[in-house]
Amino acid sequence: MLAKRIIPCLDVDAGRVVKGVNFVGIRDAGDPVEVACRYNDEGADEITILDITASSDDRNTIVDVIEDVASNVFIPLTVGGGIRELNDIKRVLDAGADKVSINTAAVFRPEFVREASIYYGSQCIVVAIDAKRVVTATGSDWEIFTHGGRRSTGIDAVDWAQQMTEFGAGELLVTSMDRDGCREGFDNELNAIISASVAVPVIASGGVGNLDHLADGVIYGRADAVLAASIFHFGEYTIGEAKQHMQTRGIEVNL
Amino acid sequence: MMQKVVIVDVGSGNLFSVKNAIRTASPDVEVVVSRSIDVIQNADKLVLPGQGAMGSWLSGMNENGLMQPLLAATQHIPTLGICLGMQVMMDFSEEDGGIKGLGFFPGSVTRFHLSEPLGIHSMKIPHMGWNRVAQRVDHPLWFKIDDGKRFYFVHSYYVKADLSHQSVGETNYIEKFCSAIARDNLFAVQFHPEKSQQQGLQLLRNFVNWDGTP
Numbered sequence: 279m280l281a282k283r284i285i286p287c288l289d290v291d292a293g294r295v296v297k298g299v300n301f302v303g304i305r306d307a308g309d310p311v312e313v314a315c316r317y318n319d320e321g322a323d324e325i326t327i328l329d330i331t332a333s334s335d336d337r338n339t340i341v342d343v344i345e346d347v348a349s350n351v352f353i354p355l356t357v358g359g360g361i362r363e364l365n366d367i368k369r370v371l372d373a374g375a376d377k378v379s380i381n382t383a384a385v386f387r388p389e390f391v392r393e394a395s396i397y398y399g400s401q402c403i404v405v406a407i408d409a410k411r412v413v414t415a416t417g418s419d420w421e422i423f424t425h426g427g428r429r430s431t432g433i434d435a436v437d438w439a440q441q442m443t444e445f446g447a448g449e450l451l452v453t454s455m456d457r458d459g460c461r462e463g464f465d466n467e468l469n470a471i472i473s474a475s476v477a478v479p480v481i482a483s484g485g486v487g488n489l490d491h492l493a494d495g496v497i498y499g500r501a502d503a504v505l506a507a508s509i510f511h512f513g514e515y516t517i518g519e520a521k522q523h524m525q526t527r528g529i530e531v532n533l
Numbered sequence: 534m535m536q537k538v539v540i541v542d543v544g545s546g547n548l549f550s551v552k553n554a555i556r557t558a559s560p561d562v563e564v565v566v567s568r569s570i571d572v573i574q575n576a577d578k579l580v581l582p583g584q585g586a587m588g589s590w591l592s593g594m595n596e597n598g599l600m601q602p603l604l605a606a607t608q609h610i611p612t613l614g615i616c617l618g619m620q621v622m623m624d625f626s627e628e629d630g631g632i633k634g635l636g637f638f639p640g641s642v643t644r645f646h647l648s649e650p651l652g653i654h655s656m657k658i659p660h661m662g663w664n665r666v667a668q669r670v671d672h673p674l675w676f677k678i679d680d681g682k683r684f685y686f687v688h689s690y691y692v693k694a695d696l697s698h699q700s701v702g703e704t705n706y707i708e709k710f711c712s713a714i715a716r717d718n719l720f721a722v723q724f725h726p727e728k729s730q731q732q733g734l735q736l737l738r739n740f741v742n743w744d745g746t747p
Contacts, residue, residue: 399585
């Protein structure tokens, strides 16, 4: 049987792994190559690198980081952040990434996802969906937000997930902006609805604070893979412990 | 003399990763990515990688004048097909409304279909992630790799081998399919050894050390 995947995520700023903890400040979590190698050795199923570099001067450092990481780890590598045109995709794939994650650019111009998947193949196109719960006349719903959850788009998250799949996304990375950084667990209701609405794999993201949250993401959120950052960065848990725990909860993992 | 492994540059797929993984698995071989006929003909080992659509893979080979040299070279040089590089070796693919393949193995390439309507229990397509490979036939490329070990897959089409003795590895996803196929000097896998941790590196090392006989 296909194993559920655990994907540690590295937020990289100007060549360093960083992670905001509960939205307060940014903690340095080390050198990306060292961190990636540690996760590779611990048995991570994939690694995701998000380039959050703000200054354009440092934008090219991400290519060096990808090359270094890809030369040292032999598991799939996804790179996101600043992917806006086909050339950006080429740049990171040539550096050794296996997949790219497209977020804001897809919201601004959905056709970009179609072009990217035709040109590079759906297997390497991940669409990142940042969703937030909104209150509606009939109850509550999820809407797509951009700019780190600050800007509303009026797009329904489930409709968007389906459209992105039709346009050729090979995988969806769904982040709950309500949960991100809160360590209270994924928004499993959101993930389960999206997972049941599309044929492609769904990665749950945003809100992991303990190992039960990872297992809940698969069992209740129907996720095919779970992504987390801070619980692994600061040595709280190893990837191996996370897999052991998921296995005890009856989930098939790659151990 | 140093052995030369040539990765055929078909313009698709993560060639950097394949090259890098072979170098790591076997530091004492020369690994080159090339589309030069001369280099391909004089290789000690050939790797056929590939991702994406079979039609563009084949037309890429034709446009570069590589088809005939490749057909000749793969008759005797030990060759490893990876992912799409496995699928192109079959007679026929149903991709793009039907395409004729290289015909190295009798059989076809077909698309996964959802096991049931979309819902909470349906299996996703593409088949993406770590799955088990059952070794159906002994082969030098399985050396030091446990039967049933997991490898990394990402694909929506899969191979149906006509001759069961050529299907040297099998995987279960929606249905049982051929995840490794072999005959004579040819060995091809649906998964990505270059992305499959130590077991992937071991398979690449086995390929480098292989003399091309089953």
